Amino acid sequence: MWKEEWKKLLLIVAVFFGCFYLPIDNARFAGSVTESLALVKWYAREHVLLCLVPAFFIAGAISVFVSQASVMKYLGAGAKKVLAYGVASISGTILAVCSCTVLPLFAGIYRMGAGIGPATTFLYSGPAINVLAIVLTARVLGIELGIARAVGAIVFSVVIGLLMHFIYRKQELQKAKVQMAMPQEGVKRPLWQNAIYFASMVGILVFANWGKPVSDSGLWAAIYGAKWLVTAGFGAVLGWVLVGWFGVKFWKMAALAAGVSLLSILFKNPIVSFAVGFAGLSVIAESEKGETSEWFGASWGFAKQILPLLLFGVLIAGLLLGRVGYEGLIPSAWVARAVGGNSLWANLFASVAGAFMYFATLTEVPILQGLIGAGMGKGPALALLLAGPALSLPNMLVIRSVMGTQKTVVFVVLVIVMATISGILFGIFF
Numbered sequence: 535m536w537k538e539e540w541k542k543l544l545l546i547v548a549v550f551f552g553c554f555y556l557p558i559d560n561a562r563f564a565g566s567v568t569e570s571l572a573l574v575k576w577y578a579r580e581h582v583l584l585c586l587v588p589a590f591f592i593a594g595a596i597s598v599f600v601s602q603a604s605v606m607k608y609l610g611a612g613a614k615k616v617l618a619y620g621v622a623s624i625s626g627t628i629l630a631v632c633s634c635t636v637l638p639l640f641a642g643i644y645r646m647g648a649g650i651g652p653a654t655t656f657l658y659s660g661p662a663i664n665v666l667a668i669v670l671t672a673r674v675l676g677i678e679l680g681i682a683r684a685v686g687a688i689v690f691s692v693v694i695g696l697l698m699h700f701i702y703r704k705q706e707l708q709k710a711k712v713q714m715a716m717p718q719e720g721v722k723r724p725l726w727q728n729a730i731y732f733a734s735m736v737g738i739l740v741f742a743n744w745g746k747p748v749s750d751s752g753l754w755a756a757i758y759g760a761k762w763l764v765t766a767g768f769g770a771v772l773g774w775v776l777v778g779w780f781g782v783k784f785w786k787m788a789a790l791a792a793g794v795s796l797l798s799i800l801f802k803n804p805i806v807s808f809a810v811g812f813a814g815l816s817v818i819a820e821s822e823k824g825e826t827s828e829w830f831g832a833s834w835g836f837a838k839q840i841l842p843l844l845l846f847g848v849l850i851a852g853l854l855l856g857r858v859g860y861e862g863l864i865p866s867a868w869v870a871r872a873v874g875g876n877s878l879w880a881n882l883f884a885s886v887a888g889a890f891m892y893f894a895t896l897t898e899v900p901i902l903q904g905l906i907g908a909g910m911g912k913g914p915a916l917a918l919l920l921a922g923p924a925l926s927l928p929n930m931l932v933i934r935s936v937m938g939t940q941k942t943v944v945f946v947v948l949v950i951v952m953a954t955i956s957g958i959l960f961g962i963f964f
Contacts, residue, residue, distance in 0.1 A: 563863065655694065
């Protein structure tokens with residue numbers, strides 16, 4: 535008993551001295567605090583609403599509407615390896631979301647019975663195998679880095695998953711035995727109906743976050759110009775699905791659609807309409823009985839677990855490293871000096887720094903452009919590209935809450951080691 539009380543006392547004393555000697559008069563510390571708050575503000579504006587809210591609803595839908603037998607068939611511990619890792623890597627590639635947005639989806643499939651290997655393959659492939667980011671890398675940083683990033687990310691996603699499966703093979707074998715003994719669940723609706731339901735939500739997630747391309751012409755630019763119309767179209771499909779197949783009352787969805795349309799005309803700000811649309815959907819889903827209410831409950835459960843950890847992680851990342859073009863407690867000059875050349879240290883430092891930094895989608899390219907201009911080697915550049923977009927401090931905190939400390943540490947170490955080795959090899963040949 536007294537041992538526990540001494541721990542509490544020491545913690546109180548440590549916090550007291552931390553507050554007592556807080557260096558608020560130091561310019562760098564004060565600037566770092568400002569940067570941390572600015573990054574959290576930016577994250578709340580740009581990612582929470584457009585990225586995470588749709589992802590929470592998709593994750594909730596996975597846990598309620600996708601049968602556990604289906605997850606185990608394609609991604610379970612006993613599934614065929616080619617099928618499991620193929621499905622996991624392709625699913626992540628199609629979504630092409632950031633390292634934080636993929637987390638609710640990863641948590642959903644992992645809790646539904648996906649094996650540790652396919653689940654971590656999906657976790658890595660979502661943010662790493664981003665076609666637009668790879669194309670931008672090739673155009674801005676050179677074709678060699680673009681190709682190396684594409685090949686490395688695809689190979690990484692599968693190899694890391696296989697290594698995770700091998701390391702925890704005893705647990706996976708036990709999980710496979712348990713899954714084989716589980717009774718088959720009844721099918722509530724045809725597969726094609728669930729496919730349209732999920733496609734509508736994925737469409738909302740993808741097109742609401744469609745970034746502005748470098749060029750003002752071409753296919754990407756045309757899609758960007760119509761992104762909110764396409765998003766609204768997917769929203770209409772989702773409403774139709776909920777009424778027709780999930781038993782939601784028509785007048786509720788009609789009232790929500792009318793309200794969102796009116797707001798889009800009055801405010802001419804799609805973000806307002808988007809926010810009101812999901813708020814209204816939450817109220818409707820919660821008010822219904824049965825599986826629709828369960829959908830909202832599961833989505834809310836993921837939000838409660840993941841969102842606080844993400845925001846805390848972003849706050850710490852901003853304090854240490856700042857935003858793009860700004861500095862935190864760690865001076866950018868230190869980073870630039872540490873990643874010059876192609877030594878083991880330079881590649882390892884780039885991998886570790888990339889793993890702990892928070893990169894919004896596509897921001898890694900201008901960051902690397904500046905570092906390369908300051909003397910960063912091509913090997914460390916590739917190492918950061920392979921470790922950075924797939925990991926971040928906020929990302930690690932959430933992964934730990936899903937699969938535990940040990941597996942999280944192993945996953946992070948595998949990414950860092952493989953990124954370091956890839957950087958060294960790339961630096962030798964280029």
